[in-house]
Amino acid sequence: MKVAIVMGSESDFPVVERGIRILREFGVDTEIRVISAHRTPDKAVEFGKSAEEEGIEVIIAAAGKAAHLGGxxxxxxxVPVIGLPIKSSTLDGLDSLLSIVQMPKGIPVATVAIDGAENAxxxxxxxxxxKYESLREKLKEYRKKMAKEVEEKDKEINKRL
Structure with a gap:
């Protein structure tokens, strides 16, 4: 099982890194790339065309501003593509979000929140x-752990009162 995380710029890495940690925690192989839809368009097309034969099963495309990489x-x-809009200095990432989420019919890109690397x-x-039952079981355990953490915080907050 392999996920590619493609960033439009190296400056996206601090956000993307949070998602990489989660993928590795779950034992998912990752391929990390910097490919710009605008500065290296031929490379982007080449990567997209070869993704399936390279064993990539999901692509996370992280980009800011005019975020056309996922598209x-x-x-x-x-291969399914998840768009990860990155907050930039202009428009607080709304430009990135809208660039990713407004895809034409027939070319879907799933989209998560601005800087939402963990959810991606x-x-x-x-x-x-x-496809992979072992991941399904790990995901169930992860959610149980999250629920338990919330329950513990609930108890802690009530002890303060």
């Missing part, structure tokens, strides 16, 4: 869990 990859690949990773894991 370019989805246009040339049958978890969505990739959910997609993979349809």
């Amino acid at each position: 370019v990859l989805a246009a040339v690949s049958i 990773a978890l969505l990739a894991i959910q997609i993979l869990s349809v």
Whole structure:
């Protein structure tokens, strides 16, 4: 099982790194790349076209500003693409979000929140869990752990009162 995380710029890495940690925690192989839809468009198309034969099962495309990377990859690949909008200095990432979420009919890109690297990773894991039962079980345990943490915080807050 393999997820590619493609960033439009190296400056996206601090956000993307949070998702990489989750994927690795779940034992998912990751391929990390920097490919720009605008500065290296041929490389983006080449990567998208070869993703399936390279064993990539989900692509997370992280980009800011005019965030067309996910759309370019989805246009040339049958591999599911998750768009991760990155907050930039302009428009607080709304430009990125709208660039990713407004795809034309027939070329879907799933989209998570601005800077939502953790949810991008978890969505990739959910997609993979349809095929890999071991991931499905790890995901169930992860959710139980999250629920337990909330319950513990609930008890802690009530002890303060």
